[in-house]
Structures are given as C-alpha cells and as structure tokens.
Amino acid sequence: MDTTSFVVLVVATIAAGLLAGLFYxxxxxxxxxxxxxxxRTFVEGMRGINVAIVNGWFLLSFLGAPLLSGVALLLHLGAGPELWWLVAAFACLLAMLVITRVVHIPMNDALDAGGDDYAEVRARFETSWVRWNVLRTVVSVAGFGCLVTALASR
Known part of the structure; x- marks a missing residue:
C-alpha cells in the first residue's frame, strides 16, 4: 500500500468514525x-439543531466519509483482503447518504415548515425520525467498522 492510498484510508476512517459517533x-x-x-421544546430544539448542523465541519465528515471511502476503494482496486472491506464500507456510507437525503432532510424540512401546532408537528416527526436514525447509525457504524478492518487487513 503506498503512502497516498494509506493516508486516504486513514482520513476516510476518521471521517466515518466522527459521523458514526454523531449519529450514535x-x-x-x-x-x-x-x-x-x-x-414546543422538542420542535424548537430540533429546528435549532437542524440549522446549526449545516456547517463546514459537519459537511466535511458527512460528505467526506463516503467520498474518501470511494477514493480509497479506487486506490485499492486489485489489492488484497482490504478491498472487500472497502466495498462494504463504501456501500454502508452510501446508504447513510441515501437515508439522510431521502428520509431525514425531507422530514427536517417538514418540521421546519410545520407551523406552531407543536403537538401535531412532533407527532408527525419524532417516532419515524428516530427509527430511521437508528438505521442510519447502524450503517454508519458498520461503514466505520469496515474501514477499520480494511486498515487492519493491510
């Protein structure tokens, strides 16, 4: 493994670990x-979090983890046992992106636009958002674990 592919894999692993920790x-x-x-506290708290989380530090790991795992995968084509761990990591982190884009972002947008009937807004949001976040946490942790295993396999 050359230095570039090693560094990309390490940075991808760190980004994935940060992301898995956040969702956890x-x-x-x-x-x-x-x-x-x-x-009211629940809805306004989530609205505040949804605004605050859209920042450069979050986006660096949120987009960086899947992107860098994909780059690491490309750099390791034809490599040893770590290749399949990288395929699995990329798939998991891609699943995290899809879940966020298809489920969480629309739900967050609906929460923001939901008005001031806090009980109704919360009822439409909380249970479903939490369940999908558990899945997003599982795939993120799995992606991180696969990257760690790829590092250990080299």
Whole structure:
C-alpha cells in the first residue's frame, strides 16, 4: 500500500468514525433528551439543531466519509483482503447518504415548515425520525467498522 492510498484510508476512517459517533450520539442522548421535553421544546430544539448542523465541519465528515471511502476503494482496486472491506464500507456510507437525503432532510424540512401546532408537528416527526436514525447509525457504524478492518487487513 503506498503512502497516498494509506493516508486516504486513514482520513476516510476518521471521517466515518466522527459521523458514526454523531449519529450514535443522536440515538442515545440527543433524541432521548429532547424527547423528555414538552412539544414546543422538542420542535424548537430540533429546528435549532437542524440549522446549526449545516456547517463546514459537519459537511466535511458527512460528505467526506463516503467520498474518501470511494477514493480509497479506487486506490485499492486489485489489492488484497482490504478491498472487500472497502466495498462494504463504501456501500454502508452510501446508504447513510441515501437515508439522510431521502428520509431525514425531507422530514427536517417538514418540521421546519410545520407551523406552531407543536403537538401535531412532533407527532408527525419524532417516532419515524428516530427509527430511521437508528438505521442510519447502524450503517454508519458498520461503514466505520469496515474501514477499520480494511486498515487492519493491510
């Protein structure tokens, strides 16, 4: 493995780990914490989070993890056992992007446009968003694990 392919794999792994940790934190602390609040607190809290998370640091890992895992995959074509771990990592991280784009972004947009009937807005949002986030967390953690295994396989 040359230096470039190694560095790309390491940076992809770090980005994927940050992303998996973020979604894990939502699953085990952010959403349960917001869930303890009243409807207005929940809705306004999520609205604030949805605005705050769209920043360069988040986008660097959110887009960087799948992009860099794809680059790492291309750089390792014809390589040893790490190749299949890279295929799996890329597939998992691509699934994370699809889940976010197809499910979470539209739900976040609907939450933002939902008006001030906080009970109704929350009822349409919370359970489904949390369930899909668990899946997004699982595929993100799996993608990270596959990248770690690819590093260990070299």
């Amino acid at each position: 934190a939502y699953s085990c602390s952010v959403m349960p914490g917001l869930g303890r609040g009243d409807d």
